[in-house]
Amino acid sequence: MIEHPDLGDIPVIEHPLKFANGESGSDRAPPLLGEHNREVFAELGYSEAELDELAAAGVFGDADDAEE
Numbered sequence: 784m785i786e787h788p789d790l791g792d793i794p795v796i797e798h799p800l801k802f803a804n805g806e807s808g809s810d811r812a813p814p815l816l817g818e819h820n821r822e823v824f825a826e827l828g829y830s831e832a833e834l835d836e837l838a839a840a841g842v843f844g845d846a847d848d849a850e851e
Contacts, residue, residue, distance in 0.1 A: 787812035817844045 784792045793812055820843045821834050829837070837843060 785812045789815070820844070 785795050787793050790812070795813075821838070824834055824837065825831075
């Protein structure tokens with residue numbers, strides 16, 4: 784189980800390969816759907832103004848994302 788700040792405990796599948804003295808790498812909860820959209824679009828070259836327009840148009844999901 785991994786604790787998610789908004790969703791509580793989330794069951795996760797351990798990595799199928801086990802190595803001596805190795806860690807699974809699952810140390811944080813998975814992102815919510817669309818949680819990193821702005822960052823991804825910014826890496827693709829979109830400006831802050833363009834990102835704000837896309838968010839206002841609902842491209843990233845909830846219209847409240849325009850204020851982030």
